[in-house]
Amino acid sequence: MAHGPAKGFTRWLYTTNHKDIGSMYLWFSFAMFFLGGFFALVIRAELFQPGLQIVEPNFFNQMTTMHGLVMVFGAVMPAFVGLANWMVPMMIGAPDMALPRMNNWSFWILPFAFAMLASTLFMEGGAPNFGWTFYAPLSTTYAPASVTFFIFAVHIMGASSIMGAINIIATILNMRAPGMTLMKMPLFVWTWLITAYLLIAVMPVLAGVVTMMLMDIHFGTSFFDAAGGGDPVLFQHVFWFFGHPEVYIMILPAFGVVSAIIPTFARKPLFGYSSMVYATASIAFLSFIVWAHHMFTVGMPLFGELVFMYATMLIAIPTGVKVFNWVTTMFKGSMTFETPMLFSIAFVILFTIGGFSGLMLAIAPADFQYHDTYFVVAHFHYVLVPGAIFSITAAVYYWLPKWSGNMYDETMGKAHFWLAFIGLNVTFFPMHFSGLAGMPRRIPDYNPLWADWNMISSVGAFLFGAAQLLFLFIVIRTIIGGKKATAEVWEGSHGLEWTVPSPAPYHTFSTPPEVK
Amino acid sequence: MLSISRRSLGLLFAVAVAFLPALVYAGEWQLNMTEGVTSVSQSVFRLHMVILIICVVIGIVVFGVMFYSMYAHRKSRGAKAANFHESTTLEIIWTVIPFVILIAMAFPATSTLKKIYDTDNADLDILITGYQWKWKYEYLGEDVSFFSNLSEKSRQQIYSKAPKSADYLLDVDEPVLIPVGKKVRFLVTAADVIHSWWVPDIAVKRDAIPGYVNESWTLVEEPGTFVGQCAELCGKDHGFMPIVLKAVPQAEFDAWLAEKRAAATAIAEAAKQQLSFEELYAKGEEVYISRCAACHQDNGQGIPGVFPAIAGSAVATGDLASHLSVILNGVNGTAMQAFAEQLNPVESAAVTTFQRNAFGNNTGDIIQPIDIVNFQQDQ
Known part of the structure; x- marks a missing residue:
């Protein structure tokens, strides 16, 4: 029978409740977001001016590496798993996740993985310094000793992701309320279902590639060592076979979030629901056959370059369909602009800009000039920050009243939005220019030619960082108190999660709802 | 077409300047990719501008519709929500149009790529080997080879012991010379980790990978000095291994080769x-x-x-x-x-x-x- 949560720390340690686990994922991700953000600010502080002022090159490389790893595996991925934990059961009318004990485990191994990864900063020789893409042989023969801990941490993160993905698939396929057919599921559930399959397909590939590194480092194999008959380019093929689907793992659930929020505040159903589902599936499929566009300069044969160029250009089509659908959803709606909507609109605009630069990067001859410059840094930050981070932020504002039972302060939410929006663009837009002007990425010092753009980027980065402190304050304040939220929360909200009271009771849908 | 896009970038530039306070370094505010000095780099630049303009136009249309709805269809102006949510015709239109644009784009991209890959019939071969953190240049068949390091002048300026010069971190002790008007083939490899040899003005970027010899080429018509950097993270001093490429007339190039050979003999004597x-x-x-x-x-x-x-x-x-x-x-x-x-x-x-x-x-x-x-x- 329904009962409340246990008391004390063991509530969190032993919990199998999807809401508790969802909250822990979200808080963990929030903590990692600040840690990764701190690393980013060290980078931006050093790059404020030409010359070496604050850190040494080797430590700078540790910062770029740790920033990437912590943000990708620690902030973005766990945040989406947290949202899935909270929302998927409530959206499909299920009482909990299908595999609650595994759910507990998949969360609780994460803090250990990241504690281990962070501890490498204090080891002799320092943390991993070979970039988040850890290309061999820089990450094998030439790596600091801490690389072994990095490999172990990646294995644990991968295990956590795989378990989370299995759980989400099992929940969605088996626990939908009567009448909730697949094509009636909210788009967030659909995008997560597809994301979960991507995770199961590629996390083992990542585990494989780091295991091959481990063998090369400690067991005398030569997978990636040319001197022993191995192949450094093989590393890149295997890594990007994981890495490209990985970027969609970080963006597909964001599509789902935005597809929930825009119809709510446009007070109009999502345009082209079924085409959205098919577009998501197409993007997921294409993500498996485009990986070598990250490697246009490694010297593939002409035919290989052409195949990967054409395949990559195709991604623009389903992605375009999504953007057009969101815009058409807004068209002739009755729009209001609460904080979640502001973040979602910014998502559509800025993610599209990131998509445009992605299309430019797909043109292989032009990529020879863009590759490994700040233009690429601008591109993937435009996709990931307003893409993944803004959608997560939008989701938090959108569902926080449901989670906590209290409304957040709208004025403060809007202030947070504008600070983040301005900070983001001031940080990352100039990177297009410094990149086109020829500044390579991952360098701690640079020619004065790029000094102006770098100074602007650094100022923007600190503004963006400050905006997130405001976000933390708003979230805590809302959880503590505030205006009570209704069950519907938003005037235009639709879906099962809005039929339960706010805050959502510890156990929801113990009896399945009827979906018509 | 090109001038329009420069103007639109100029507008962005103006917005950025108006938006931000005065800056300490009076740099050049370079906004765009270099056109470079070779036919390849110019083809690449044209591709870049065409795709950029396509993106800007699509952006203006899509964001235009969006901003219009955000203005006209807001609840505060009394907008009532319509209820349409499907149109197969629309979905087909906005699938087909991008597809056609992409196909149109694929043709020039393919022909430029073919040109870049045509490394046949070179007049001179230079073997370039990446080391942590320097480049080695070997003129095949000419009996000349040397290492090229970051210049001592730049090294002195890193910790602000001396004011930074305009070529800070982009100058070397020994530049690599090529003759003008000749097709030069670059054979690129590495001795330790992966590097990437990149000179923007000739649009050559080739990864230097241990165990591989990658090929690229250039043909520079006018004498000039072109700078570049390693473009692949290669460890601690990745940011400190520049490239200086000088294109000189054939006679000057031959004299330089002879001088290099003489220097090698002198070194043997000095030993x-x-x-x-x-x-x-x-x-x-x-x-x-x-x-x-x-x-x-x-x-x-x-x-x-x-x-x-x-x-x-x-x-x-x-x-x-x-x-x-x-x-x-x-x-x-x-x-x-x-x-x-x-x-x-x-x-x-x-x-x-x-x-x-x-x-x-x-x-x-x-x-x-x-x-x-x-x-x-x-x-």
């Missing part, structure tokens, strides 16, 4: 001389700072756990033969390179003498250039 301890020590310090200090640090302390110390090290104070072996042959599987091919016997002798006597090592050993020559012969 026979005897030097005093002071001469060796002073020369050795110079070599140490430019070649060793990047890893082992100016004070010989290294970086714990990454690069070993020279000060008080068992190698630098122990058996001379094993010390020479480390310097000249390198240590397999570590960042320690074989310096035999980077340093001449005088430099090797000097830096060994320096290491065995500096940083409190005080072994009193003096190593002459002839010792280096003999050591290499005995191996």
Whole structure:
């Protein structure tokens, strides 16, 4: 029978409740977001001016590496798993996740993985310094000793992701309320279902590639060592076979979030629901056959370059369909602009800009000039920050009243939005220019030619960082108190999660709802 | 078409300037990709501009519709929501139109790529090898090869000991020369980790990968100096391994090759001389700072756990033969390179003498250039 949560720390340690686990994922991700953000600010502080002022090159490389790893595996991925934990059961009318004990485990191994990864900063020789893409042989023969801990941490993160993905698939396929057919599921559930399959397909590939590194480092194999008959380019093929689907793992659930929020505040159903589902599936499929566009300069044969160029250009089509659908959803709606909507609109605009630069990067001859410059840094930050981070932020504002039972302060939410929006663009837009002007990425010092753009980027980065402190304050304040939220929360909200009271009771849908 | 896009970028530039406070460095505010100096780099630039303009136009249309709805269809203006949510016709239209645009884009991209891949019939081959953190250039069949390091001038400016020059971090001790009007093929490889040889003005970026020899080419019509950098993270000093490429008339190029060959002969002669301890020590310090200090640090302390110390090290104070072996042959599987091919016997002798006597090592050993020559012969 329904009962409340246990008391004390063991509530969190032993919990199998999807809401508790969802909250822990979200808080963990929030903590990692600040840690990764701190690393980013060290980078931006050093790059404020030409010359070496604050850190040494080797430590700078540790910062770029740790920033990437912590943000990708620690902030973005766990945040989406947290949202899935909270929302998927409530959206499909299920009482909990299908595999609650595994759910507990998949969360609780994460803090250990990241504690281990962070501890490498204090080891002799320092943390991993070979970039988040850890290309061999820089990450094998030439790596600091801490690389072994990095490999172990990646294995644990991968295990956590795989378990989370299995759980989400099992929940969605088996626990939908009567009448909730697949094509009636909210788009967030659909995008997560597809994301979960991507995770199961590629996390083992990542585990494989780091295991091959481990063998090369400690067991005398030569997978990636040319001197022993191995192949450094093989590393890149295997890594990007994981890495490209990985970027969609970080963006597909964001599509789902935005597809929930825009119809709510446009007070109009999502345009082209079924085409959205098919577009998501197409993007997921294409993500498996485009990986070598990250490697246009490694010297593939002409035919290989052409195949990967054409395949990559195709991604623009389903992605375009999504953007057009969101815009058409807004068209002739009755729009209001609460904080979640502001973040979602910014998502559509800025993610599209990131998509445009992605299309430019797909043109292989032009990529020879863009590759490994700040233009690429601008591109993937435009996709990931307003893409993944803004959608997560939008989701938090959108569902926080449901989670906590209290409304957040709208004025403060809007202030947070504008600070983040301005900070983001001031940080990352100039990177297009410094990149086109020829500044390579991952360098701690640079020619004065790029000094102006770098100074602007650094100022923007600190503004963006400050905006997130405001976000933390708003979230805590809302959880503590505030205006009570209704069950519907938003005037235009639709879906099962809005039929339960706010805050959502510890156990929801113990009896399945009827979906018509 | 190009002028329009420059104007629109100019507008963005104006917005950025209006938006932000005055800046300390009066740089050049370069906004766009370089057009470069070769037919390949110009084709690449045109591709870049065409795709950029396509993106800007699509952006204006899509965001235009969006901003219009955000203005016209807001609840505060009394907008009532319509209820349409499907249109197969629309979905087909916005699938087909992008597809057609992409196909139109694929044609010029393919032909440019084919041009870039046509490395046949080169007049000159240069083998480029990436090392941590320098480039080696070998003129195949010309008996000329040398290493190119970050210049001492830039090195002095890193920690703001001297004001930064316009070519800060983009200048080298030995530039790589090519003759104008000749098709030059670059064969690119690496000795340790992956590097990437990139000179924007000729639109050549090729990864330098151990075990691979990648090919690219250029043909520069007018004399000029073009700079670039390593474009693939290759460890600590990735940001400090620039490229300076000079295109010169054929006659000047031939004279330069002859001069390089003469210098090699002079070095062989110099190896026979005897030097005093002071001469060796002073020369050795110079070599140490430019070649060793990047890893082992100016004070010989290294970086714990990454690069070993020279000060008080068992190698630098122990058996001379094993010390020479480390310097000249390198240590397999570590960042320690074989310096035999980077340093001449005088430099090797000097830096060994320096290491065995500096940083409190005080072994009193003096190593002459002839010792280096003999050591290499005995191996």
